[in-house]
Structure formats: structure tokens, C-alpha cells
Amino acid sequence: MAVQQAVVSHLPATSVTPKTVQYRLGRFVLYIILLGLSILFLIPVYMVLVTSFKSLDQVSISTMWDFPSRFTWESIRKAADQLAPSFFNSVVLVLPATIISAIAGSLNGYVFAKWRFRGANLLFTLILFGMFIPYQAVLIPLVKFLQWADLYGSLNGLILTHIVYGLPITTLIFRNYYAKIPTELVEAGLLDGGGFFSLYLYVILPLSVPAFVVVIIWQFTQIWNEFLFGVTITSVDSRPMTVALQNLSGSQIVEWNVQMAGAFLTALPTLLVYIILGRYFIRGLLAGSVKG
Amino acid sequence: MKSKSKIILIFILFILGLSSQVVAQDDPSGDVEVFTWWTGGGEAHGLAGMIEAFSKIHPDINIVNATVAGGSGVNFKAVLVSRMLGGDPPDTFQVHAGQELNALWVAAGRMEPLNDLYEENGWFEQYPQGLIDLISDEEGNVYSVPVNIHRSNLMWYVPANLEAWGVTAPASWEEFVTTTCPTLQEAGIIPISLGQTWTQVHLWESVALGELGVEAYNGLWNGTTEWTSPEVVATFDRLGQIMDCANDDMNALSHQDALLMVTEGRAAFNVMGDWAVSLYTVDEGLEPGVGFAWVPSPGTDGVFMMLSDTFGLPKGGPNPEATRVWLSYLGSAEGQDIFNPLKGSLPANTTADINNPELYNAYFQAAYADWTSNTIVGSLAHGLVAPQSFLDGFYAIMAAFQSGRDSLTASSNAAVLALQTGMGR
Amino acid sequence: MSMKLRINVLPFMVLLPSLILMAVFVYGFIGWTGYTSATDSNALQQLSGQPARYVGLKNYEDLFTGRLNARFRIDLVNIFFFTVLFILVSQIIGFGLAVLLDQNVKGEGIFRSIFLFPMALSFVVTGTVWQWLFSPNSGLNTLVTYIGLPQWKIRWFISEAQLLEFHWNDLAGILIKILLGIVIFAALLYWSRWRSQTAAVLTGIAILLISLLTFSDLDQLTALEFEENHGFNLALIAVVIAASWQMSGYIMAMYLAGIRGIPDELREAARVDGARELHIYRHIIVPLLRPITLSAVIVQGHISLKIFDLVFTLGGGDNLFIDMPGINMFFVTFRGNDFARGAAIAIIMLIMIAFVIVPYLVISLRGEVE
Structure with a gap:
């Protein structure tokens, strides 16, 4: 619609x-x-x-504004070589983290929008607040916690972190989106003998595509671009691409051509997501977070 | 389940360890994580060169080159502190000799003494005593292996340019401010190039050394020189005068940009450590003494302000035996002769092949003569004489001074800071 | 909304994992940080395994009054001006772009992608790029020479110029005067329009504030033993430009979605009545977009108050004219090894953010109940 x-x-x-x-x-x-x-x-x-x-x-x-006197792929190749391993890390990180936080957000949103209960608003607010904390503030406790849970230094720890801090925004977007789906639809399903999950699967989920697009774009971009967690809670072989990008620059000599090439390569995946899904992004926003 | 599998693993390793001890005479093997901020340029090449050579001698030990760059070294420190706190130390990490090592890692009891390593390798005879003192506690325990020596108090210029502009390298800051600077400014040349805040701190330490002299400069760190004394206030006044002779876009420039202003002929002088050599020779292809030249920064002739990159062995690291093998190589003349020519620094080990001009260019030949004959003092900007907590506060003081030029506030704030961070105790 | 479905155990079980994770990762960690901020915790003491001493609010007191913490007070002033300007500028650009793209533009998709793509970049990349663009002797300053203009001399992020200068000690007085202005304005408004109880209450508050201004010694409130100058640093404009470049596309997308969501019958009706396009925007579209403005401001507000990577990469970290609490906190904690003071800055940042967020949450949730 x-x-x-x-x-x-x-x-x-x-x-x-x-x-x-x-x-x-x-x-x-x-x-x-x-x-x-x-x-x-x-x-x-x-x-x-x-x-x-x-x-x-x-x-x-x-x-800086002059055209190169001779074109060379050297810098792009050099950047690509150094970024390649972490590119795969980022992919392995971003896909599960995005998908899981989207699904969790969708379920949460479904509960908050359609299964109101006492204290729901309070719980929702408490979840939402998590969106606004400055992440530097939780860094040391986070590292200690992950080490305790034996998740430190692995991609799994980073995935968990991104899922958790992604929950508020995904829950928010889905809740606002589902609030617009007529409750009668769900009630009708309930009268037909549908349960909690079957209603979700057969009534809510099929209508959720626009909201999923928004959430996926948002989470993909955020997680792909995140640096602070990426650098502190990973080890050498689980570094995401943003960290590798920083490592392209030495502490003494900055090879700007390689830096810029690296920046370009790092931004490519998110750019593609925006260009391909851009039109759905606006539609999703229209259908979801805009209230009125 | 996880912990159970861990126990089994440890058990297996233990058995393996026992059996290998019988068979292979305890040859350490496995991964060694070397944690540095050396991600680019000569330093990265130097480290890579050392790793390559090491792997040929010890094929069983796999060196994991772990680097964290960015944020002028703060990212590195954030990761290191978080890991150490969480009980997941790297096998070995880069740390500046002096307070950066002692005031935190050694004071917290997180480092293994390396005296046995020093004795095995004969390093007590091979390393200068003054350097060993910087990385030891009062009981004589040594806590790290220095891989290089850098000099901080140097002033760079291009000889041909100075001749053309009719100036010479000034012997004192007084001369620079009253004679050199006006002459150059009249000719439309920037007398001295400067970069972002840390390069301003770097300049200040050279100015302070030149104006105060060795004893009073050292006194700032051991508590015998008052920060609020007129002499110290005067160092800030002097710095202000020098800043008036500098480029007005200093806060937008990296130290490289500032160094290149000299070789591009836009500025006459720059005060920077001798990592400038690698920029000038490797990246710019200039010849020492011709394309660029150097003198000790004004008023510091005969004094060598040093800093040194060292590697320590944190307690509880995953593979200490193999790490000791790596550290032994790192400290050897052989390893240092691979690393330092690439990094552009002096070897810390005195048995290194310093006289070989193939390895060490004219600058390093000269610098080594100074290193072995000059009075040695430590650098502030590079973690040697003051703890990190002081340095962090001093950056803020410098940033405020740079815009406001209020030398009284700067020195009295530094006095409070020194007190708060427990300096000179 | 009509009747809600009845709660049973299942939905709650679905929420439970999220709630537990939030309890640990958000509230647990905030609590931990809050406690740290009330101790003398630092790297040395933590690493050597000694317990931290409880010091109460000392760290906070130091931040607001200590000689060495001028940097923190500069940050507070900076973040205020930056947030206000950033929200204003990107709202105007974002709304403007949305209106332009709403005019049945050919190739709308391409334009939209162009305006939206900076959003896809990380702040680290944006910071590096803009550092070059704002280079005082190159970058944008020389770009204009390519179209025949004389070279600009703008100093961008290293400008040391200040407007609206004030002494920190006068801050309380200034704030109360501004508050007084708002209260008097609101009181007059209420008296003239509704004459409700609110008007009387507001008048009361105004009288209270006036007496506070006249009778108390306000310098005591912000007690610094020394003079400290603050003001709006022009260098912040550079940061505002970079941040707006990145975020206005998002604002545009939200407004565009909002405009498209307005039923066409409304516009049609107005057009039939002979209303001009400008009139339609002013009186029909803009009022309907108010909820979007609110949520956009919230999104921007929290990004702005937390801002870190962008300014760090752009300015190098120690440029006090564009310094922000997020950078200071990172430096104090990991360069200065002072965990407690870093935690105190973090908690203050959190309180600032809460000031923006909590009213929004309350308003939006209450709005739904009605």
C-alpha cells in the first residue's frame, strides 16, 4: 500500500x-x-x-585536485591485498549480526505492537534507551564480560556485541511498523485458532518486507562501518575491514593513495547496498518509522 | 563443556610437552603474537624483515604480526590495556623505554623480569648501562628488550636553501628568535615548520632542554626543578616566540607534512626526531648531508635526547618459551642490523654492525658517535621521562597554550599536573 | 489502537532474551561505569589488582571546577553549539532536498542515491576526506581557483576565532537569563491566549527567577577560582559541514517518505481551492511532518552528542577548538589511564543524552495511549 x-x-x-x-x-x-x-x-x-x-x-x-599524470592501479591493488582477509571477516560478521538482530527486533516489535501487557511501555523504553549510550562508556566492562564468557578475540564475540546493541533500533523500527498493521487482522487470525508463532509467521511476517529492508540497510551500514568494538574485541585474524583500513596508515608515513583506495574499497559494499536497496529504503521508512 | 575440552587439551599438551621434552630437547614452538603500532613505512618493513629472517632460523615458531594503528597510538593503548586487564595479554608488545614501561606495566607487576635472557645472551655487556637503567627497577630486574635508539632533539634543514636565504643554523633559540627568524620572514620564508599538538610538545621538550640545560631539564622529572620557576615559565615564553615564527596552519598538519615543508623549500627548519631520516632518504630519495642536513636543536649540542622502542614479556602470556626465543633474536646484533636500517634508527645493541655504511647511512654514523659520547637525557613526548597520565594532561596544556600563549597558566597547570600524577616521587 | 491481544507466557518468553541482554550489556555496564566514576580507579591500580577507593562525586567536582579540566568545560560548550548547528543545518538541507525531489524530478533515483550515499560511509572515512578538503592551503580553498575565483583564506577546523564569548563564571547567570526569557515569553503567550493556570504558574516561576538573579551571588554557583573564557568556536562550522554532508541525506529520506505518505487528496483539495504550492507546503505538508521532525531531531541529537570518530580523524584529537566529550573521554581513559575520570565523562555524556531522549520517549509513548 x-x-x-x-x-x-x-x-x-x-x-x-x-x-x-x-x-x-x-x-x-x-x-x-x-x-x-x-x-x-x-x-x-x-x-x-x-x-x-x-x-x-x-x-x-x-x-590534490589535479588529475593523475598517469593512471595506476597500484594503490588499489595494494589496498585490496591488505584488506582482503578482513573483508571476509567483515562479511562473516555483518551477515549473521544483521540477520539475527533483524529477526530478534521483528519478534520484539511484534510483541510490543500486538501483545500489549502491563509495563510494556516501560520495558520498551528501557530497551530503547540502549540505543543512545556512548559506546566508549561500556568498553572496559564489555571486554571483561566477553573474556569471562570466553568470547573475547573471536568474531562470535563481536557478532554478539553488534546484535545486542542493534536490538533497540531494530525493535523500535519493527514496533512502529507493526503498530500500523490493523490489530483486527491479528485478532481474526487468533479467532481462527492461530497461535502466537503461527500468527507471526503467516500474518505478520509476510507483511514485514519493507521494515526488514530498512532494518537490514541500517544494521548492515552500522556494523560494517563500526570501528571501536572492531578494534578492541577482536584478535589479529578476526579483524573487520574498518580496522584493517586504519592499519593501512603507518604511524610515520601515510601513503595517502593507498589510504584513499582503501577507503573507497571499504565503502563499496555499503554503497552497493544503498544503491540497490535505496528506493526500498524510502518506501520502508514511509511504511515504518514515520508516524502521523 | 568448553572448560572440559580445555582441560583435556591442556592434558594433551602436557603429555606432548613431556614427550617432546624427551625427544626434541624442549624446542619451543607455536604462535608468538607480536603486538605493535608499526603498520606502515620503514618500521613495518623492518619488523617484517626481522620476522622473515627469524622464521628461517626457527621454522617451528610462527610470529603473528599484530598491529593496531590510528588515533596517534591511543587505539593501540586502548586495546593493550583492555587485553591486559581482561587477562589476555599478547606474547610481547611494543613499549617505550622509561616511564611508559615502568610507571604502569612494571609498577603493576605485570611484566616478567628478563635478567636470565640478558645473562644468556651477554646483553649486560652489550647494552649501554644508561639504557638498561631505563628499563630496570630498583632491584636491578630488567623488564624489556630495546630494539632501537632514536634521537629526538634534532633540527632539520636543506643546506643549499639556507645558503640561498643567507642564514645559518642558529646556535641558540635566542639567536633564532632575534636574528634568524626576522631574516627569513623578510624573505617570505617560514622560519620553522610545525605540526599538530604532539609535534608542539616535541618542540617544547627540545626548547626546554636548550634553555634550561641538562640538569634543570632532568630536574623537571625528578622533582628538583620547580615547574613554576621563572626559568621554566621562560621556556613557554620562548616556545611562544618560536610559534610566532612558524606556519599558521600547524594544527592541520601531521609531522610529515611539516618535515616536507622543509625539503619543499617553504620552510627553513623543523625540529623532529631522527625518524625524519627514513622519510627523507627512503620516501624522498634525498642524500644525507646534501638533500637535507641536521644539527642538534639550538642549545643542545653535546646532549642526546633519546627514546627507545622496546619489547617486554607480559606475565601470563600464552607462549613465554617461544617468546623468549623471539626476544633473544630481537635483542641480538643480527636482528637489530635487519630492523634498524629499514626503520631508520640506531641499534640499541652495541655489538651491531654500526660501522657498515651499507646498513647505516651517513646520518647514523654521525648519530652513533653522538650516542656514545654525548650526555643522554630522555624525551617527554615519547614516554621516557613521565608517565602517560602526565603526558595526556600535558597535551591539553599545550593545546591551550598554543592558542592563548599564556605561559604562566601553562607552567602552573603543569606544576599541578606533576603533583597529581605523582611525578618526582 | 483498539483492544490488545491478551498476554500469555509465550510473548514474554520471546522478549526475555532481549531483556536479559539489555540488562547486562546496557544497564549492567552503565552501572559498572557509574560505580567506576565514583572511585579513584586507574590503569595502574586495576592492573596491579588493588581495589579502587570510593571517592563519591569528587571526579565530577574536578571536571567542573578543576584547573586541569578546562578541556572538559570547553567540550561542553563545543558540544552544545555543535549539536544545535548540526541539527539546524542538516534539517534545513534535508528538508530542502526532500522538497526539491518531490517535484516529479526525472532521474529522482540517481539524485536520491547521490544525496543518500554519504550515509553509507564510516565516520573514519569521512573524517579523513574532509581533513584534506579543509586543508587551509589546499582543498576547498584552492578548488575555487579552478573556476576563476581568488583563493579562499578560510581556516576551517583550525580557526581560533570565537563568537559569543563569555566567562565560565557567568554561565549560571546567562543560563538563568535565557530560561527567564523563555518563561516570560511562554507566560505572556498563555496569558494572552488561554489565561489558564499554567500562565499563573509560569509567572510565578518568572518572579522566582528574577529574584534569584537579583538577590543571589551567581558566581558562586559555577565556582571557578580563576577566569576562564569560552565561546562559540568558528572551527566547529567545519565539523558541522562534514557531519551535515553525511547526515542530510538521511533526513531527506525521512522527509521524502513523510511527504509521500501524505494523502494526495489533501493536496488536491488545496489546489482546487486555488492555493499556491508554497502555501500548500507551509500550511498542509509541514504541519503533518512534525512527528518526522521530532524523530529526526532525536536521531541527530544522539549522534551529535556521541560524536567521536569524525572529529577525531578530522582534527587529530588535540584540537581544543573542535574537541568533544567523546574524544576527551577516550583520551583520559586510554592515554591518561585515568579510568575513573573517563567514566565520569561518560556518565555526564549519558545524562546529556538522557535529557534529549527521555522527554521524547515519554511524549511519543503518551501520544500513542491517547
Whole structure:
């Protein structure tokens, strides 16, 4: 239904507005503004790409805008070599952490939206608050806890951490989304003899796709980009990509071309997710977290 | 279940250990995690070179090169402290000689004494006594193996440029501020290049040494020099005058950027440690003495302000036997002659092949002569003379001083800080 | 919402794992940190296995009054100005972009991706990139020369200029005066419109504040034994630009979703009545988007108050003109090894965030009950 609204909204505006000179001028200005803003937004990208294709001796902060005098894949290859192992770590980390926190959030959201009970609001608030804590504040207790649980230094520990701190936001998004699904639908299912889980599986889950898209995009980006946990609770062979990216720079000599190439490579997966799922992201937002 | 399997594993290892002891005369093997912040440039190459050579001699020991970069070393410290607190120490880790090692790790009793290692390898004779003192406690227990020596109080310049601009390297900061600086400024040259806060602290320690002299400088750390004395306040005033001669975008520049301003001909001088050599020779391809040159920073001729990277053996590490084998290699002349030419530092072991010009270029030949003949003092900015708690507070003091130039506040705050962090006790 | 389904054991069992995890990972750890902040815990004492001594609120007192903790007070002022500006700027840009993209733009998908993609980058990457762009002798300053303009001389994140300067000792007075202004304004509003009890209460508060201002010695409240200057650092604008570049796309997405969610009949009706587009936005769309504004502000607010990596990579960590509590906390804890003071900063950050979040949670949950 969300999708329909988005599509419908395109039609009437064009049919109503007359195609006068004034209208055309307006459109022209609109596109100029949008193009201008796009260029401003893309300036940093240009800089990253240009630097990535330079060799180290061409890299200097005073010539940062110049085109490389000769293109080279050297920096990208070097960055790729060094980032490859941690790329797989990040994949192994991000997939289960995203999926599990999404499913857990969905179940929680289902309970909070459809199975209200005494103190539900309080519990929800308590869960939600977890979203806002500064993570540096829990670092030392977290490390001690994970060591106690024999999870320290492994990807499993990091996955658990990301699942836990992802719960508040996933619960929030799903709860708001499910609140919009008519309760009568669930009640009807209940009268037909459906149980808690069968209602979830057959009534709620099939309607959840837009919310899952939002949650997956959000969690994927957050976990992929996270650095602080990644550096403190992993060991050498379980480092995620952001940590490897930092390690590209030495404490003495920074090879900016490799740095920028590495930054570009690290950002690729999340960029792809945004480009491929971008349109669903807006629809999901529309259907989910927007209340009114 | 997990703990049960652990017990079984330990049992098996124990049996294996017993049997291998009989068969192979206790040859240590397995993984050794070497934890450093050396991720790039010469230091990474130096470490990699050492690991490669070591693996040929000891194929059974697998060196795991664990590095944490970023955040000007704070990320490394965060991970190290968290791991040590949680009882999961790496096999060995990088730590500066002096207070960075002693005031925390040794004081907390977390390090194994390495005297047996020193005796086995004859290191008590091979390492300078002054250096051994820096990594020992009062009972004479030695706690780490130094791999290199760096000098902090150096001033870099390009000889041809100075000639063209009609200046010479100043003999004192007084001369720099009153003569050198105005001459250069008139010619439109930045007299001295500076970078972010830590390079300002680095500059201050050289200024303080030059202005106060060795005894009073050392007194700052052992409590015999008052931070609020007019002489110390004057070091901040002097620093302010020097900053007036510096580039105005210092807070946006790394130490590399500042060093390169000199070779690019935009600035005349830069005060930095001798890791500058590796930047100038390896990355810029310049020849020592021609493309770039150096003097001790003004007023510190005959004094060698040092720092040293060392490796210790934390208690409770997973593989101490193999780690000792690695540390023995690290401290040997052979290992240091692989590491230091690549890293761009002096070997700490005096039996290293320092006179070999293939390995150590003209700068290091000269530096070694100074190292063995000069008065030695320790660096503040690199963890030797003060604990980390002091250094952290001093960064904030320096950042405030840089913008406000209030030398009285800076020195009185430093006095309070020294008291709070228990310095000179 | 109508009747709720009856609770039984099963739903609660589903929640239980999450609740337990939250209890440990959030509240347990916060409690741990809170306790640490009331001790003299530091790395040396922890590593040597000695117990920490309980010192009460001493760490907090030090942060607010200690000579050596000027940095923390600078952080508080910085984070205030940064948060306000960041929310304002990215709201305006985000809303503007949403309105522009709502005009049946060809290639909307492409534009949307362009505005949204910075959101996909990590703050570490953004920080590095913007550090170059804000380089005083290069970057954006020289970029303009490519289109024939003279080189800019903007100092961006290393600017030392300050506006709205004030002494820390005057802070209490300033805050009370601002509060007084708001209260008097609200009181007048209530008197003129509704004349309710609230108006009387507000007037009472105003009188109380005025008497507080006149009769008490406010310098005592923020007791520093020395003068300390603060103000709005212009260098923060650079951070605001970088952060807004990254986050406005997200705000745009939220508004775009919100605008698309408004039934077209509403707009149509207005158009038929002859309303101009601007009018429609002002009187129909904007009021309906209020809930979105609220949740967007909350999202931004907590990102801003927690901000760390971006400023760290951008400024190098010790640039006090853009310093933030998150950086200070990390340095104090892991560079200075002072766990207790670090924990105290963390708890203060948490309290600041709670000030933003708790009212929101209360309002939004109460709103649903009605």
C-alpha cells in the first residue's frame, strides 16, 4: 500500500500544472539547483577516486585536485591485498549480526505492537534507551564480560556485541511498523485458532518486507562501518575491514593513495547496498518509522 | 563443556610437552603474537624483515604480526590495556623505554623480569648501562628488550636553501628568535615548520632542554626543578616566540607534512626526531648531508635526547618459551642490523654492525658517535621521562597554550599536573 | 489502537532474551561505569589488582571546577553549539532536498542515491576526506581557483576565532537569563491566549527567577577560582559541514517518505481551492511532518552528542577548538589511564543524552495511549 501511494503521487501534479514558460523556467532552475547540489555532494568522491589512481610520488596535498599524470592501479591493488582477509571477516560478521538482530527486533516489535501487557511501555523504553549510550562508556566492562564468557578475540564475540546493541533500533523500527498493521487482522487470525508463532509467521511476517529492508540497510551500514568494538574485541585474524583500513596508515608515513583506495574499497559494499536497496529504503521508512 | 575440552587439551599438551621434552630437547614452538603500532613505512618493513629472517632460523615458531594503528597510538593503548586487564595479554608488545614501561606495566607487576635472557645472551655487556637503567627497577630486574635508539632533539634543514636565504643554523633559540627568524620572514620564508599538538610538545621538550640545560631539564622529572620557576615559565615564553615564527596552519598538519615543508623549500627548519631520516632518504630519495642536513636543536649540542622502542614479556602470556626465543633474536646484533636500517634508527645493541655504511647511512654514523659520547637525557613526548597520565594532561596544556600563549597558566597547570600524577616521587 | 491481544507466557518468553541482554550489556555496564566514576580507579591500580577507593562525586567536582579540566568545560560548550548547528543545518538541507525531489524530478533515483550515499560511509572515512578538503592551503580553498575565483583564506577546523564569548563564571547567570526569557515569553503567550493556570504558574516561576538573579551571588554557583573564557568556536562550522554532508541525506529520506505518505487528496483539495504550492507546503505538508521532525531531531541529537570518530580523524584529537566529550573521554581513559575520570565523562555524556531522549520517549509513548 505504501508503494502505491508513492507511485500515485507522481501522477496528478504533472496533470494539474500547466506547461507554461514560467513552468519550464521553474523546471530548469530546479534541475540546475539539483545538479549543483549533486556536484557539491560528489566533490569528496572525486577527490578519493583521483587520489586512489595516483602513485605515491604524485600524491601531495597541494596537488590534490589535479588529475593523475598517469593512471595506476597500484594503490588499489595494494589496498585490496591488505584488506582482503578482513573483508571476509567483515562479511562473516555483518551477515549473521544483521540477520539475527533483524529477526530478534521483528519478534520484539511484534510483541510490543500486538501483545500489549502491563509495563510494556516501560520495558520498551528501557530497551530503547540502549540505543543512545556512548559506546566508549561500556568498553572496559564489555571486554571483561566477553573474556569471562570466553568470547573475547573471536568474531562470535563481536557478532554478539553488534546484535545486542542493534536490538533497540531494530525493535523500535519493527514496533512502529507493526503498530500500523490493523490489530483486527491479528485478532481474526487468533479467532481462527492461530497461535502466537503461527500468527507471526503467516500474518505478520509476510507483511514485514519493507521494515526488514530498512532494518537490514541500517544494521548492515552500522556494523560494517563500526570501528571501536572492531578494534578492541577482536584478535589479529578476526579483524573487520574498518580496522584493517586504519592499519593501512603507518604511524610515520601515510601513503595517502593507498589510504584513499582503501577507503573507497571499504565503502563499496555499503554503497552497493544503498544503491540497490535505496528506493526500498524510502518506501520502508514511509511504511515504518514515520508516524502521523 | 568448553572448560572440559580445555582441560583435556591442556592434558594433551602436557603429555606432548613431556614427550617432546624427551625427544626434541624442549624446542619451543607455536604462535608468538607480536603486538605493535608499526603498520606502515620503514618500521613495518623492518619488523617484517626481522620476522622473515627469524622464521628461517626457527621454522617451528610462527610470529603473528599484530598491529593496531590510528588515533596517534591511543587505539593501540586502548586495546593493550583492555587485553591486559581482561587477562589476555599478547606474547610481547611494543613499549617505550622509561616511564611508559615502568610507571604502569612494571609498577603493576605485570611484566616478567628478563635478567636470565640478558645473562644468556651477554646483553649486560652489550647494552649501554644508561639504557638498561631505563628499563630496570630498583632491584636491578630488567623488564624489556630495546630494539632501537632514536634521537629526538634534532633540527632539520636543506643546506643549499639556507645558503640561498643567507642564514645559518642558529646556535641558540635566542639567536633564532632575534636574528634568524626576522631574516627569513623578510624573505617570505617560514622560519620553522610545525605540526599538530604532539609535534608542539616535541618542540617544547627540545626548547626546554636548550634553555634550561641538562640538569634543570632532568630536574623537571625528578622533582628538583620547580615547574613554576621563572626559568621554566621562560621556556613557554620562548616556545611562544618560536610559534610566532612558524606556519599558521600547524594544527592541520601531521609531522610529515611539516618535515616536507622543509625539503619543499617553504620552510627553513623543523625540529623532529631522527625518524625524519627514513622519510627523507627512503620516501624522498634525498642524500644525507646534501638533500637535507641536521644539527642538534639550538642549545643542545653535546646532549642526546633519546627514546627507545622496546619489547617486554607480559606475565601470563600464552607462549613465554617461544617468546623468549623471539626476544633473544630481537635483542641480538643480527636482528637489530635487519630492523634498524629499514626503520631508520640506531641499534640499541652495541655489538651491531654500526660501522657498515651499507646498513647505516651517513646520518647514523654521525648519530652513533653522538650516542656514545654525548650526555643522554630522555624525551617527554615519547614516554621516557613521565608517565602517560602526565603526558595526556600535558597535551591539553599545550593545546591551550598554543592558542592563548599564556605561559604562566601553562607552567602552573603543569606544576599541578606533576603533583597529581605523582611525578618526582 | 483498539483492544490488545491478551498476554500469555509465550510473548514474554520471546522478549526475555532481549531483556536479559539489555540488562547486562546496557544497564549492567552503565552501572559498572557509574560505580567506576565514583572511585579513584586507574590503569595502574586495576592492573596491579588493588581495589579502587570510593571517592563519591569528587571526579565530577574536578571536571567542573578543576584547573586541569578546562578541556572538559570547553567540550561542553563545543558540544552544545555543535549539536544545535548540526541539527539546524542538516534539517534545513534535508528538508530542502526532500522538497526539491518531490517535484516529479526525472532521474529522482540517481539524485536520491547521490544525496543518500554519504550515509553509507564510516565516520573514519569521512573524517579523513574532509581533513584534506579543509586543508587551509589546499582543498576547498584552492578548488575555487579552478573556476576563476581568488583563493579562499578560510581556516576551517583550525580557526581560533570565537563568537559569543563569555566567562565560565557567568554561565549560571546567562543560563538563568535565557530560561527567564523563555518563561516570560511562554507566560505572556498563555496569558494572552488561554489565561489558564499554567500562565499563573509560569509567572510565578518568572518572579522566582528574577529574584534569584537579583538577590543571589551567581558566581558562586559555577565556582571557578580563576577566569576562564569560552565561546562559540568558528572551527566547529567545519565539523558541522562534514557531519551535515553525511547526515542530510538521511533526513531527506525521512522527509521524502513523510511527504509521500501524505494523502494526495489533501493536496488536491488545496489546489482546487486555488492555493499556491508554497502555501500548500507551509500550511498542509509541514504541519503533518512534525512527528518526522521530532524523530529526526532525536536521531541527530544522539549522534551529535556521541560524536567521536569524525572529529577525531578530522582534527587529530588535540584540537581544543573542535574537541568533544567523546574524544576527551577516550583520551583520559586510554592515554591518561585515568579510568575513573573517563567514566565520569561518560556518565555526564549519558545524562546529556538522557535529557534529549527521555522527554521524547515519554511524549511519543503518551501520544500513542491517547
